[in-house]
Amino acid sequence: QSALTQPASVSGSPGQSITISCTGTSSDVGGYNYVSWYQQHPGKAPKLMIYDVSNRPSGVSNRFSGSKSGNTASLTISGLQAEDEADYYCSSYTSSSTLVIFGGGTELTVL
Amino acid sequence: QLQLRESGPGLVKPSETLSLTCTVSGDSITTNNHYWGWIRQPPGKGLEWIGSIYSGTTFYNPSLKSRVTIFVDTSKNQFSLRLSSVTAADTAVYFCARNLANCRGGPCYSRYFFGMDVWGQGTTVTVSS
Numbered sequence: 001q002s003a004l005t006q007p008a009s010v011s012g013s014p015g016q017s018i019t020i021s022c023t024g025t026s027s028d029v030g031g032y033n034y035v036s037w038y039q040q041h042p043g044k045a046p047k048l049m050i051y052d053v054s055n056r057p058s059g060v061s062n063r064f065s066g067s068k069s070g071n072t073a074s075l076t077i078s079g080l081q082a083e084d085e086a087d088y089y090c091s092s093y094t095s096s097s098t099l100v101i102f103g104g105g106t107e108l109t110v111l
Numbered sequence: 112q113l114q115l116r117e118s119g120p121g122l123v124k125p126s127e128t129l130s131l132t133c134t135v136s137g138d139s140i141t142t143n144n145h146y147w148g149w150i151r152q153p154p155g156k157g158l159e160w161i162g163s164i165y166s167g168t169t170f171y172n173p174s175l176k177s178r179v180t181i182f183v184d185t186s187k188n189q190f191s192l193r194l195s196s197v198t199a200a201d202t203a204v205y206f207c208a209r210n211l212a213n214c215r216g217g218p219c220y221s222r223y224f225f226g227m228d229v230w231g232q233g234t235t236v237t238v239s240s
Binding site for chain 1: 150157158159160163170172173174206208211222223224225226227228230231232233
């Protein structure tokens with residue numbers, strides 16, 4: 001099964017809000033509430049930012065929020081800060097044989 | 112504080128078996144019934160789920176299933192990955208990670224598809240002769 005579809009890159013200025021989309025199908029994003037979002041800085045391990053579509057782990061800033069509509073999940077970052085510049089990946093359960101799939105990743109640039 | 116650390120050879124020859132171990136420190140690997148998984152990232156590319164394990168139950172990415180084995184050693188608080196018949200396409204940074212556990216309203220439970228909340232630093236494995 002193909003990876004979930006994310007934009008290759010997004011950008012925003014400090015203080016602005018941006019949204020990263022993650023599009024799948026009714027077999028994954030649209031059918032289940034098991035979408036997670038990860039932040040990865042260069043050379044570092046991914047960090048869980050959102051799980052189960054919209055839940056934030058303890059310690060993650062409330063500037064990060066998640067939502068879902070149909071087959072598309074979204075990660076919104078408000079009040080952009082320089083430290084938010086990183087790659088972001090979505091992930092979902094899938095009822096296909098693949099079981100767990102990731103998006104291709106989105107590079108966020110803070111201008 | 113829970114920490115995960117991957118260890119193993121950084122260079123593996125084509126057709127041989129890649130073996131990595133993830134050592135869990137700061138808590139028991141059996142606490143809260145977490146699943147534990149492996150994820151890899153080829154150079155300059157995205158993340159790929161390899162598989163996850165809880166006790167004796169495993170789930171594998173079907174694209175790798177014929178070559179992958181994940182097992183747990185609770186006495187050493189470790190879990191391990193073996194990937195056989197490797198090729199250059201298996202060159203990647205390999206991460207071990209813990210799946211979240213849901214502890215609301217009763218005994219904790221985890222699933223291999225829950226978000227991964229604790230990660231190792233990753234280890235680079237190159238497949239080359």
